[in-house]
Amino acid sequence: MEVEQMQALTPTASEPHRQRADIQGLRAIAVLVVIASHYGLPGLGGGYVGVDVFFVISGFLITQLLLREADRSGTLSLPRFYARRARRILPAATLVLVATVAVSLVLLPANELLDVSGDAVWATFFAANIHFAAVGTDYFDQDRVLSPLQHFWSLSVEEQFYLAWPLILLGCVLLTRWRRPDRTDQGPRGLSRAVAVPILLAVVAASFGYGAVAAGTDATNAYFSTFARAWELGVGAAVALVLPVVRTRLRPAARTALAVAGLAAIAFACVSFGGHVQVSPSAMALPVLGAGALLLAGAEVVGREPVSSRLLGVPPMRVVGDWSYSLYLWHWPLLVLAERDGEVSAPVRLGLVGATFLLSYLTYRFVETPFRNPRNPRNRSVRRGLLLYPATAVGVVLVWGTASVYAHYLVGGFGDDPAITVGNSGIRQDTSVDLSKDRAVALVQASLYAADQGAAIPSSLRPSPLELDEAVAGVGDCDYSPPDARQVCPRGDPTGERTLVLWGDSHAQMWISAFDELAREHGYRAYYFVKPLCGPADLSIGHENAPDAGPWDGCPDFREWVVDRVAELSPDLTVLAGAGPNVPIYGPDGQVTASQDRGDLLQAGWERSFDAVAPYSDSVALLRDVPWANRNAAGCLTRRGADLSDCTFTPDRGHERDAYASLRAAESRDVRVVRPEPWLCWRDRCTFVVGDMVTYTDNNHVTAVYAESLAEELGRALGVPLDLGRS
Secondary structure (H helix, E strand, C coil): CCCCCCCCCCCCCCCCCCCHHHHHHHHHHHHHHHHHHHHHCCCCCCCCCHHHHHHHHHHHHHHHHHHHHHHHHHHCCHHHHHHHHHHHHHHHHHHHHHHHHHHHHHHHHHHHHHHHHHHHHHHHHHHHHHHHHHHCCCCHHCCCCCCCHHHHHHHHHHHHHHHCCCCCCCCCCCCCHHHCCCCCCCCCCCHHHHHHHHHHHHHHHHHHHHHHHHHCCCCCCCCCCCHHHHHHHHHHHHHHHHHHHHCCCCHCCCCCHHHHHHHHHHHHHHHCCCCCHCCCCHHHHHHHHHHHHHHCCCEEECCCCHHHHHHHHHHHHHHHHHHHHHHHHHHHHHHHHHHCCCCHHHHHHHHHHHHHHHHHHHHHHHHHHHHHCCCCHHCCCHHHHHHHHHHHHHHHHHHHHHHHHHHHHHHHCCCCCCCCCCCCHHHCCCCCCCCCCHHHHHHHHHHHHHCCCCCCCCCCCCCHHHHHHHHHCCCCCCCCCCCCCCCCCCEECCCCCEEEEECCCCCHCCHHHHHHHHHHHHEEEEEEEEECCCCCCCCCECCCCCCCCCCHHHHHHHHHHHHHHHHHCCCCCCEECCCCCCEEECCCCCCCCCCHHHHHHHHHHHHHHHHHHHHHHHEEEEECCCCCCCCHHHHHCCCCCCHHHHHEECCCHHHHHHHHHHHHHHHHCCEEEEECCCHHHEEEECCCCCEECCEEECCCCCCCHHHHHHHHHHHHHHCCCCCCCCC
């Protein structure tokens, strides 16, 4: 009878009749430092390396299991392997997924509920890492709150690795048979290490190299990518492959040295690493090789107890090692859901840790153990194990469907609250209000007036509060996000005799729908030179995805290219729009700018850009940045019980100072200025709802729907087409 007793980040099976105490203790160390890091324990900023240690353990145990099966039976049964995996990982994981979505139904606004339930589906299909990488690279989603299921990315990495690794080993078994082995480095019917080790080393080298390249070009993808992480599991697999050969050759002194060095490497990484090295394979090699050294040092030899077992195998550590999978699953959603409205106090965090341990014990005792108990006849059925995959998937998808229906209910999808108008807001009856004659401004006044009266949020909003992620204006074929993208794409009226250029970052892109309407209406060929994070102000800035890498060369290169295009096009109108950068600004000395110097640098940068395009443009204009909120639009629009008064905000002062720097620059160069504040704010307050339209996609980008509704007002403010002339 097969006895499965070992588990790593995701539990894994092994055949020995007793557990290796050192692995239990190493597993305990890994999960404890992860929890300590996530919960903000001082001095353990690098505790995230516990996940990398888990990868090594898991790669070791899975490979050891497969090798034993190959040596025993002469082949590998993939159905039996995946049935074991299902019994190990799915019951506890599904419990946490369903429980997290259920709690989110009560605690979270509708948009976050939809996100969490969607995350649960991705996690169920072992694609959470792919999903979170895509979310992380979406610039307009930069203010997305942390998902309580984000930690499932690591399980997805493991399961994706285990789609390929057993197949590779099975191929090695078949190749071993073909070679008719008679060497001593293999079992009588098993797998030749001489075949498997070179293949594994090639996998490790390729993954390590890919991770090193990806870390420098796309840190988010490198963090979540299975290709960039496979080398860590491969190190554990390599230890399993060489262990039978080296275990009897390691003297006690060598074992002690390996154990001490391994622990020291992991400890050093935990206390000295920061967030900037999370995706660097060269840095992560330290804890990964440290874990591998500990696994080698702990290999048992008859008559000897390895020193690592004495160091790590004490009973409390073994208990935590038993619970480690459930501890990992529970600790993150408890923390994220508790801090949905801001950080909680240290005593509350301590209580959350206690709750994590209690839930983990219960999950281990009543969920994990029954499904992995080899004495239970049901657990011997391969078919029953494999059926857990579709069963859990159907269950989570049903939970997602329930959450989706409830989310639409929360945003008024089944209500009839009307859109706000000047007529129904009550503003006309208030003689103290000087109602604007401009229809757009008057509607803003009416919407904020209705908010003061506690009016209901309109039931039918454009766009839906549940679809704000997709509510940004598109760039068409001219996506300048890739570093080498330099195409030119005319839009608007392709036969127009006038030319319009819009230059800026995402805060220029958000106005494209308005400029498209304006250009078509008045016969302009429009060119949109917009690059996320790269504003038009001539500044030396860092990059969001590489905050410690110094100035970003790609942005100045793009600015120079845009000025050259303006010179070629000689536009009738050039509009500059952008936000004060969230990334570091570097001064002339190459150092990060102090806050007191920021305004002066911004003003000078805007002035240089105005000067650069003015000689080639009949008219130059600044489209001032919009006011920033202190929260996202969807958060108030989808919260149960919210009304319009909950969906107003006071502009963020820091970003207002940045915007005023651009205004000072425009004034100094006699550049026309378009100020969008009256289209969003009144009496020093701004609103997320105007009429039946949502104004913001997040806390600082205007929706495409609302921008397009302002095309006429924008054209009038720019002087299109009547009074164009050199400013």
